[in-house]
Amino acid sequence: MASQTKSALANALKDLLLRKPLEKITVSDISSACGVNRQTFYYYFHDVYDLIDWIYNSEGKQLFSGRSDLQTWQDGLLGVFDALRENQVFVSRTFRSRAKDDLVTILQDGAYRLIINILNSMKEQTGTSDEDISFIADFYKYAFAGTVLDWIANDMQEDPVQIVEKIECLMGGRMEELLQRFKKQS
Numbered sequence: 001m002a003s004q005t006k007s008a009l010a011n012a013l014k015d016l017l018l019r020k021p022l023e024k025i026t027v028s029d030i031s032s033a034c035g036v037n038r039q040t041f042y043y044y045f046h047d048v049y050d051l052i053d054w055i056y057n058s059e060g061k062q063l064f065s066g067r068s069d070l071q072t073w074q075d076g077l078l079g080v081f082d083a084l085r086e087n088q089v090f091v092s093r094t095f096r097s098r099a100k101d102d103l104v105t106i107l108q109d110g111a112y113r114l115i116i117n118i119l120n121s122m123k124e125q126t127g128t129s130d131e132d133i134s135f136i137a138d139f140y141k142y143a144f145a146g147t148v149l150d151w152i153a154n155d156m157q158e159d160p161v162q163i164v165e166k167i168e169c170l171m172g173g174r175m176e177e178l179l180q181r182f183k184k185q186s
Contacts, residue, residue, distance in 0.1 A: 006058075010054070010058075014090050052094050059083075081164075084156070103149075112137050115140045115144070128179040
């Protein structure tokens with residue numbers, strides 16, 4: 001029941017964001033839109049930003065869960081772009097608020113998990129240490145998350161396929177090469 005109520009409040013907020021800016025949405029607006037009283041809202045959330053945090057965390061976990069079977073980072077990154085575009089109004093309107101930090105954290109954590117899974121799948125072939133693999137994943141999480149955040153800041157105009165192709169051109173299959181280089185340094 002709790003997750004249904006939280007989801008209803010989240011959907012009400014997303015629906016309200018289609019019609020008005022975040023700064024003009026109140027707890028009363030959200031509660032009324034989903035047919036509960038304000039006390040019900042406050043039972044689950046401290047304020048509107050706490051609800052946004054919950055949305056990013058719950059949906060962000062869903063976005064990146066089940067991605068461990070991806071063979072390429074390209075597939076994972078395109079999936080992230082697609083999910084963000086499906087929620088464009090919510091993402092755009094909360095991106096320009098104090099809730100941006102929640103989005104940044106979700107993107108960085110998700111990018112790290114995506115990359116670390118791919119690097120770990122190559123670990124046996126290269127013999128690279130866990131510490132070095134973690135370092136490489138940290139580097140790429142900032143690059144990937146930063147690219148996605150710039151795309152959001154520019155109103156999601158650029159084609160995600162083209163962005164991924166540009167990143168692929170920069171990387172050119174270098175993950176395995178990087179693992180080999182790190183192994184040689186050890």
